[in-house]
Amino acid sequence: MEIDIVTNWFELLSYIATVIGIPFAIYVFYKDKVKERKLQEKEALFTSHSLYTDYLKICLENPELDVYNSSFNKKEYSLNEKKSLSYLKYYLHTWKLHFSIIKTSRMRLKITDGMAGLIT
DSSP: OHHHHHHHHHHHHHHHHHHHHHHHHHHHHHHHHHHHHHHHHHHHHHHHHHHHHHHHHHHHHOTTSOOOOOSSSOOOOOHHHHHHHHHHHHHHHHHHHHHHHHHHHHHHHHHHTTOSSOOO
16 A cells, blocks of 8 residues: 555656656756857857957058958058058957947846846
8 A cells, every 4th residue: 555655656756757847958958059059159259350350450560452442432542541541440340349248248247137127
């Protein structure tokens, strides 16, 4: 009689573990994949920013190269103007990179503080 009670309890516990455990495992797996995907996107973004920054540094070192296309009507730029454009693009790109780093870190802080919605 006692063995029947124990087996019934184990059977009940196995059903509970199945009903709760499998959906929980799926949820944890999904959250892990989302986190991994976001990390890969950030990695790709920062890698591309780093490569573009290196490209801009090369452009700063060699202003005589004709690497800038501008929407201005002027066809020819002097070396000084090319260098100024290089500095401008470099500083704008650096500012954009730092802004994106600060924005993602602020979002992460708001998420870890337990706030339901993100304030932008």
